[in-house]
Amino acid sequence: MEWKTAVTEMLGCKYPILQGAMERLADWKMAAAVANAGAHGTITASISGTPRKLRDDISACKEATTGAAGTFGVNLSIGICPDVEKMLEVCIEQKVPVETSVFKPDALVPMIKQGRVKWIHKAARIKDAVHAQELGPDALILVGVEGAGIKNPEQLPTMTTIIWGRRQLSVPIIAAGGIGDARGFLAALGMGAEGIMMGSAFMATQECRIADAAKEAILRLNPGNPDLRQRVLTPTLLKMPAEGAEAPAAPVDPDWSQAVSFSAGVIDRVLTVKELIEGIIGEAEKILDGWAFLKTG
Numbered sequence: 001m002e003w004k005t006a007v008t009e010m011l012g013c014k015y016p017i018l019q020g021a022m023e024r025l026a027d028w029k030m031a032a033a034v035a036n037a038g039a040h041g042t043i044t045a046s047i048s049g050t051p052r053k054l055r056d057d058i059s060a061c062k063e064a065t066t067g068a069a070g071t072f073g074v075n076l077s078i079g080i081c082p083d084v085e086k087m088l089e090v091c092i093e094q095k096v097p098v099e100t101s102v103f104k105p106d107a108l109v110p111m112i113k114q115g116r117v118k119w120i121h122k123a124a125r126i127k128d129a130v131h132a133q134e135l136g137p138d139a140l141i142l143v144g145v146e147g148a149g150i151k152n153p154e155q156l157p158t159m160t161t162i163i164w165g166r167r168q169l170s171v172p173i174i175a176a177g178g179i180g181d182a183r184g185f186l187a188a189l190g191m192g193a194e195g196i197m198m199g200s201a202f203m204a205t206q207e208c209r210i211a212d213a214a215k216e217a218i219l220r221l222n223p224g225n226p227d228l229r230q231r232v233l234t235p236t237l238l239k240m241p242a243e244g245a246e247a248p249a250a251p252v253d254p255d256w257s258q259a260v261s262f263s264a265g266v267i268d269r270v271l272t273v274k275e276l277i278e279g280i281i282g283e284a285e286k287i288l289d290g291w292a293f294l295k296t297g
């Protein structure tokens, strides 16, 4: 089956699956593994740390993905990524798609437009997505509260966000938040998304640099766990840092299983990135085949 959607057409990847940025985890090697599996990988620019290193990382990723069925881009997490304008300059020079996230992208948009790179913005609230749409993105990622990463106190569940968002937005939507298997993937498409983004599901892949013990802990977790439920549903208190402010020191060796989302409920094996992506696609095709009602009349 051909998985052609507005998102695969725009990015040029085979499958409408995107790997989310992950602070300290999703570097160019993860992005390359995802692109080589036919999906769209994301280099988290804050991991590269400097524009020069980002240029090297993009080059390494290009080299590692020559002839790949998938593609990759760069995430610029506004307020987290250092030197964000210089990082954007590198993306423009290297002609790679850019994803902005965390805070409003307005200040970067003139440069993005002038640089003519593909641009996706990630929003947690519909009103932020509606605002971003005015600025002319190629697609918008909407993340529901089930997802991992920075939480907005006004975030709604993924289903409400995507269905309601579909009514208010005209650009292609990529759904994120608690998606980790074929059923979540198909549900997102059914809700009106043209692709999905997953973060947590990639944490439990062989390629992810977290400790094996953390991966095992993720396999044991599920949304019924009171601590996980509490963590996922609690908003992050995050303020846009003042210009030139030092980033707060992160713990050296965190327990990464604590960063996983409600997708923990469907992460039950440590797979390679390729097995994860191909497994979701294969299973989705099987499910569609089994929907006999689609074939009658």
Ligand SMILES: Cc1cc2nc3c(=O)[nH]c(=O)nc-3n(C[C@H](O)[C@H](O)[C@H](O)COP(=O)(O)O)c2cc1C
Pocket: 019, 020, 021, 022, 023, 025, 044, 075, 077, 080, 101, 102, 122, 143, 146, 147, 148, 149, 150, 176, 177, 178, 179, 197, 198, 199, 200, 201, 203, 259, 260, 261, 262, 263
């Ligand atoms: C460990 C971890 C770190 C993350 N760091 C970032 C980040 O720096 N910037 C960002 O925009 N999103 C970040 N995210 C969010 C993901 O890109 C994605 O939006 C989210 O994981 C989707 O929900 P899911 O985990 O249920 O798939 C992070 C997610 C995880 C799991």
